[in-house]
Amino acid sequence: MKSLPLKLALWVSAAMCSSGIAHAEAGDTFVRVRAIIVAPNESSGDILPAFPTEEVAVNNSIMPEIDITHMVTNNVGLELIAATTKHNASGTTGTTGGIGKLASTWVLPPTLTVQYHFTPEANVRPYVGAGVNYTIFYSEKASTGLETAVGQTDVNLKNSFGWAAQAGVDIDLNEKLFLNFDVKYIDMDTTARLATTAIGTQRVKINLNPFIVGVGLGFRF
Structure with a gap:
């Protein structure tokens, strides 16, 4: 019996050799549905003013993503990406490191890119x-551990505007369906504000700058 990976490889190969292929043509619209991992490439400032030598770390997140690409010409497309992910910010050393998770937030980063497709007819x-x-x-939201340590805490993160870059590939399965692999880098910065009962308002600057790696299926309309 053939292994599942071998069966999948044979199926993809057969689909790619079929007579109908999706192509990319002016006026086409593609919808891609991906599973993504958002991996912050973060660097943190100090937690000020109370913890001047302590920083925070932000965890990875895996979620679904959807995007829409409209081909302006055979080679040039406009892509709008929409996904939302949840992340935790945790202390890494000292007092805040002992607390661990400090806060959580949902992140919605709508991104518009101009794409160049090298081989639209392949x-x-x-x-x-x-x-x-x-x-x-x-x-x-503040974590239970943080509020146990410093009392009720209001958390606010400043929204961010930045640039984005991506690279990817579409691989036809048939006339309407294709595989997609995609990698993005997003310039993303924020300042977290934690207004606590016991020690007043603390702030920390975080450069998130995540890599977003996705794999999924695309549909041509």
Whole structure:
């Protein structure tokens, strides 16, 4: 019996050799549905004023993502990306490191990129893109551990505007369906404000700058 990976490879190979291929043509609209991992490449400032030598770390998150690409020409497309992920900010050393998780937030980073598709008539179509991003932080919440240590805490993260870059490839399965692999880098910065009962308001600047790696299926309309 053939292994599952071998069966999958044979199926993809057969689909790519079929007579109908999706192509990329002016006026086409593609919808891609991906599973993504958002991996912050973060650096943190100090937690000020109370903890001047302590920083925070932000965890990875895995979620679904959807995007829409409209081809302006055979080679140039506009892509709008929409996904939301949840992340935790945790102390790394000292007092806040002992607390661990300090706060959580949901992140909504709508991103618009201009893509260049190198081989629009092939059934394997690599592309690169660049654009802009506006990140919205919402449903911020202090952790139980933080509120146990310093009392009731209000958490707010400043929204972010930055640039984005991407590279990916579409691989046709049939006339309407294709595989997609995609990597993005987003310039994303924020300042977290924690208004506590016991020690007043603390602030920490965080450069998130995540890599977003996705794999999924695309549909041509």
